[in-house]
Amino acid sequence: NAGVMQNPRHLVRRRGQEARLRCSPMKGHSHVYWYRQLPEEGLKFMVYLQKENIIDESGMPKERFSAEFPKEGPSILRIQQVVRGDSAAYFCASSPQKGALNEQFFGPGTRLTVL
């Protein structure tokens, strides 16, 4: 059973371009979480999705950022018109169902560098 997959592992974009980060959850997992780790800072929650639904986007910046988890295919975190401050590691995690005692399994992360 493959773990959580993220691609690309490294992404370089120039200011103003778009960044698309992909996350394929573990088989059988229908809950996906996106977290951001800024340089020298701790991880911060961004968004929680179930298949076709955004459940909690309270950690997502209001502008330029969007996320989706379609019925088929990976979850996508999309950042439009990237700025240097978006440079960070973006981690995806998945769980089989919601609930306090359900463990989240993390992917290897995508390291975004904005030039």
Next chain:
Amino acid sequence: KNEVEQSPQNLTAQEGEFITINCSYSVGISALHWLQQHPGGGIVSLFMLSSGKKKHGRLIATINIQEKHSSLHITASHPRDSAVYICAVRPQGGSEKLVFGKGTKLTVNP
């Protein structure tokens, strides 16, 4: 003040030493997680606790819900244990998101 505080921020030990990393939190929680992040950056879940104590190999995690405190212990530390250890809590109230401490960077020298 952060909702999740870890201490120490940095820890250097000699191989074989017993290691303790502490985590205090200020909110009611439904679960606490200990995670490990290696220099390559990947994150591995070590433990998920809601009460008591768990052990896995040389790692032991304890939690005291009344005192809002958890500890991660490593017995017979080894250089391969060198990593950042992160405490994360799931606040009560049905939220699915995790709130993270800033991590403790552990270096174990041979």
